[in-house]
Amino acid sequence: MQIVNPALDDYLNDHSSPADELLRDLAEETRRALPDSARMQVSQDEAALLTMLTQLTGAQLAVEVGTFTGYSSIAIARGLAPGGRLIACDVSEEWTSIARRYWERAGVDERIDLRIAPAADTLRALPAQETVDFAFIDADKVGYPVYYEELVTRLRPGGLIALDNVLQGGLVVDESDQSESVRAIRAVNDTIAADERVSCAMLPVRDGVTLVRKL
Numbered sequence: 001m002q003i004v005n006p007a008l009d010d011y012l013n014d015h016s017s018p019a020d021e022l023l024r025d026l027a028e029e030t031r032r033a034l035p036d037s038a039r040m041q042v043s044q045d046e047a048a049l050l051t052m053l054t055q056l057t058g059a060q061l062a063v064e065v066g067t068f069t070g071y072s073s074i075a076i077a078r079g080l081a082p083g084g085r086l087i088a089c090d091v092s093e094e095w096t097s098i099a100r101r102y103w104e105r106a107g108v109d110e111r112i113d114l115r116i117a118p119a120a121d122t123l124r125a126l127p128a129q130e131t132v133d134f135a136f137i138d139a140d141k142v143g144y145p146v147y148y149e150e151l152v153t154r155l156r157p158g159g160l161i162a163l164d165n166v167l168q169g170g171l172v173v174d175e176s177d178q179s180e181s182v183r184a185i186r187a188v189n190d191t192i193a194a195d196e197r198v199s200c201a202m203l204p205v206r207d208g209v210t211l212v213r214k215l
Contacts, residue, residue, distance in 0.1 A: 001169055001171075003169070009043075012045045013044045016044060022105055023074065027071065040066075042072045042138065042206075047072060049162075050162065053211070054076050054080060057134045058081050060081050061085055061087075061131055061133050062085070062086045062134040062136075063086070064087070064088045065138065065143075066138040066139030066140075067089065067090040073099060077103070077108035091118060093116060120147065123150035126150075132154045133159050135162070138164035140181075157215065160211060162211055162212075163192075166185055166189055167204070168182050168185050172185055172186055189202070192210060198212045
């Protein structure tokens with residue numbers, strides 16, 4: 001199921017804040033160096049949304065689960081309030097070695113604290129206080145329920161979590177699909193919808209983005 005018709009891709013990007021030369025170079029290098037994984041990179045229009053959400057929350061502390069080659073982390077870091085910091089969680093030195101180069105080129109490397117470790121371990125090691133202003137979850141889908149719970153407990157009132165790929169290409173409504181990743185996304189979607197700690201909105205942006213606001 002195509003959530004967004006590919007015929008609209010150019011139109012969406014033409015009517016969102018444009019990617020600068022650095023982001024265009026990063027997208028091209030990712031496609032060239034990692035052709036089998038490049039689809040994990042967020043799109044230009046979604047990156048513009050991440051920057052805007054970070055700005056709207058006035059984020060001083062942001063957390064990203066799933067950094068890949070750094071496109072989304074640059075978008076978030078650019079939206080941080082002065083003095084703000086992004087904790088970026090990933091397990092791949094290979095992928096994030098590309099990210100590091102582009103963070104430096106973008107002038108945001110000092111704002112980003114990269115943690116190479118299983119994201120669940122990194123999140124559990126964070127202070128238990130409600131200090132996170134903004135979080136973006138875009139990593140292994142099986143881990144989403146854990147990532148969400150660890151982050152929502154640390155999110156300040158009024159803070160925001162964005163979860164990517166919550167529609168799984170429409171498979172969330174195909175009960176014949178019982179793959180582990182799809183079942184995990186169904187579970188976290190149901191958890192969020194019933195969570196009295198938050199308000200939420202699921203948006204048909206790309207492969208689905210859910211926005212969660214702590215009450």
